[in-house]
Amino acid sequence: MNTDMFPNAPIVREIAAAKECVWFNPQxxxxxxxxxxxxxxxxxxxxxxxRLARFAPYIQRCFPETAADGGLIESPLTEIPHMAEYLRAxxxxxxxxxxxxxRDSDLAVAGSVKARGGIYxxxxxxxxxxxxxxxxxxxxxxxKLADPEYKAFFSQYEVAVGSTGNLGLxxxxxxxxxxxxVTVHMSADARQWxxxxxxxxxxxxxxxxxxxxxxxxxGRALSDADPMSYFVDDENSxxxxxxxxxxAERLERQLAAQGILVDAEHPxxxxxxxxxxxxxxxxxxxxxxxxxxxxxxxxxxxxQCPCMLLGxxxxxxxxxxxxxxxxxxxTHADGLAVGRPSGFVGSVIxxxxxxxxxxxxxxxxxxxxxLLSTEQIFIEPSSCACLSxxxxxxxxxxxxxxxxxxxxxxxxxxxTHVLWATGxxxxxxxxxxxxxxxxxxxxxxxxTASPETNRKRS
Ligand SMILES: *Cc1c(COP(=O)(O)O)cnc(C)c1O
Numbered sequence: 001m002n003t004d005m006f007p008n009a010p011i012v013r014e015i016a017a018a019k020e021c022v023w024f025n026p027q028x029x030x031x032x033x034x035x036x037x038x039x040x041x042x043x044x045x046x047x048x049x050x051r052l053a054r055f056a057p058y059i060q061r062c063f064p065e066t067a068a069d070g071g072l073i074e075s076p077l078t079e080i081p082h083m084a085e086y087l088r089a090x091x092x093x094x095x096x097x098x099x100x101x102x103r104d105s106d107l108a109v110a111g112s113v114k115a116r117g118g119i120y121x122x123x124x125x126x127x128x129x130x131x132x133x134x135x136x137x138x139x140x141x142x143x144k145l146a147d148p149e150y151k152a153f154f155s156q157y158e159v160a161v162g163s164t165g166n167l168g169l170x171x172x173x174x175x176x177x178x179x180x181x182v183t184v185h186m187s188a189d190a191r192q193w194x195x196x197x198x199x200x201x202x203x204x205x206x207x208x209x210x211x212x213x214x215x216x217x218x219g220r221a222l223s224d225a226d227p228m229s230y231f232v233d234d235e236n237s238x239x240x241x242x243x244x245x246x247x248a249e250r251l252e253r254q255l256a257a258q259g260i261l262v263d264a265e266h267p268x269x270x271x272x273x274x275x276x277x278x279x280x281x282x283x284x285x286x287x288x289x290x291x292x293x294x295x296x297x298x299x300x301x302x303x304q305c306p307c308m309l310l311g312x313x314x315x316x317x318x319x320x321x322x323x324x325x326x327x328x329x330x331t332h333a334d335g336l337a338v339g340r341p342s343g344f345v346g347s348v349i350x351x352x353x354x355x356x357x358x359x360x361x362x363x364x365x366x367x368x369x370x371l372l373s374t375e376q377i378f379i380e381p382s383s384c385a386c387l388s389x390x391x392x393x394x395x396x397x398x399x400x401x402x403x404x405x406x407x408x409x410x411x412x413x414x415x416t417h418v419l420w421a422t423g424x425x426x427x428x429x430x431x432x433x434x435x436x437x438x439x440x441x442x443x444x445x446x447x448t449a450s451p452e453t454n455r456k457r458s
Contacts, residue, residue: 009315011023011309011313012313015313015325015327016325016327020358020359022395022398023312023356024354024398025312025351025353025354027350027351028352028353030293031291031293031352032292034288034351034352035288040238040242040285040348041289042289044238045242048239048242049249052072052123054127055071055127055142056070056072057141057143058143058144058145058146059071059072059073059109060143062146063108065108065109066108069108073115073116074107075103075104076103077103077251077258077418078100078101079101079258080100080371080419081098082374082375083099083370083374083387084099086374087388087390091388091391094391095269095390095399095412096412097412097415097416097417098260098415099390099419100416101371101377101379101418101419101421102418102419103377103379104116104422105377105378105421106424109173109174110166110173110426111166111424111425111426112335112380112424112425112426113244113279113422114169114171116244116247116279117241117282118171118232118240118243120242120243120244121239121243122159122170122171122174122175122180122232123174124239124243126145129153129154130145130150130153133153150179155179155180157228158183159175159229160184160185160219161231161232161234162184162186162187162212162216162217162219163184163190163215164186164187164189164212164335164336165190165191165194166194166422167232168184168185168186168190168198169197169198171184173198176203182202182203183203183204183205183206183222184198184203184204184206185206186206187208187210187212187214188207188210188211189212189330189334190334191431193428193431197426211337212275212276212339213339216234216235234276234278235276235318235342235343236344237278237344240278240282241278241281241282241285241344242282244278244279244282244286245282245286245289247283248283248285248286249286249290251418252290252291255268261414262294264294266294266411266415267296267408267415267416268294268416268418269298269389269390269393269418270283270287270295270297271299271300271419271420272284272297272298272299273299273300273333273382273420273422274308274336275382276307276338276345277341277345278342278345279422280297280299280349281342281345284352285348285349296354297354298393299355299356300356300357300386301358301385302337302361303327303361304331305327305331305338305339306327307321307322307339309358310322310325311340311341311343312350312356317341317343317346318341318343318346320340322339323339327339332361332364332381332438332440333381336382355393355402357388357389357392357396362440363384364382364384364385365381367385367387367388368381368435369436370387372436377421378424378427378432379422379423380435382422383423383424389419390417
């Protein structure tokens with residue numbers, strides 16, 4: 001596809017050249033106006049939150065690590081002052097304000113943001129089956145779902161999913177715990193340890209040479225042919241989306257507990273790494289419902305697969321892929337290795353998202369080491385993309401106009417930055433060591449080989 005086809009979006013040329021860039025969304029509208037045109041409401045998020053509360057006794061029984069949170073799978077919000085100091089020291093400019101890490105990298109059960117949407121969708125499916133079979137009432141204590149007769153009931157059914165890795169982990173671990181048969185269709189980008197971990201839990205892992213969309217296509221075809229199989233459709237699932245959206249009210253409580261004010265003079269900037277869009281999209285929707293125009297949500301994607309940015313900037317949504325503009329779609333950020341965005345998510349967040357930036361792979365490892373040495377917190381490379389937000393945004397020529405337009409020019413000193421760390425806890429020690437020693441060249445050859453080969457070469 002010739003990038004000159006998009007004269008209104010000069011950013012497309014930068015995207016196609018795999019340059020790091022910052023994009024401000026010209027379609028951003030006041031939250032109140034944008035939200036009324038979206039066919040979902042606060043009630044949908046509340047319904048998901050209530051379902052998670054019904055399942056809390058079950059989660060607590062199956063995963064004792066969640067006992068401290070009463071069976072809710074939630075992550076800490078940690079201020080990272082030393083990392084902030086480090087970022088300010090190595091970048092000529094950086095947005096003022098306090099920096100916090102939302103540590104979904106430490107979420108119980110699945111160790112990534114996928115523990116929100118992925119687990120929620122599996123729980124909802126299990127609930128629906130058990131309710132329909134007359135084996136459960138909504139008022140029951142769901143802890144009984146861990147009893148052998150329920151596992152036997154669920155074992156008649158299969159859950160299947162296509163994944164670059166982390167979604168497979170969350171769907172696989174949760175489904176296997178309930179007793180479902182599970183098949184995870186993994187794209188070529190999926191890291192070996194994720195496949196090994198799933199197989200150790202009795203999950204059937206199918207591997208494909210192609211990318212994420214290919215794994216989804218093949219997985220869906222197999223699942224659709226089996227009436228007892230349920231396919232988790234990451235690209236179009238409203239359930240997954242609502243599971244993610246619940247994160248916002250949890251964050252609201254955490255910010256309040258730390259005494260952090262969010263209003264017109266105290267803006268909240270949230271940056272989330274984006275793959276197909278489900279996780280960041282759901283969180284954005286939830287945050288906008290709560291904070292309206294006082295929250296400014298940005299996504300970050302790797303320079304070789306900024307699929308959501310491309311879909312939004314061209315207006316083509318899921319009708320364009322990164323390969324269409326000559327990008328490889330290959331990245332070390334395996335959790336973000338998606339070439340075509342969710343059309344469903346793109347249409348929901350189109351007027352809610354403030355903007356996006358892209359990041360080169362080599363920075364991910366440097367940021368990972370920076371966070372580890374300053375705060376002693378490990379997060380996986382994909383997650384690290386969010387850490388450069390205060391510097392990337394500050395360096396964008398249009399940032400001044402954005403702040404001006406939102407009446408923020410004088411109050412960025414009051415800003416709170418939430419950097420959403422999306423994965424890490426389950427990464428084995430040996431792989432952490434390998435990451436710690438991975439140094440990519442900032443001006444090296446483009447990443448054309450698979451991440452595995454590229455890592456060995458570097
Ligand atoms: C899946 C994932 C994301 C992004 O979620 P999408 O729903 O694919 O946009 C970000 N970071 C990590 C580590 C992930 O696994």
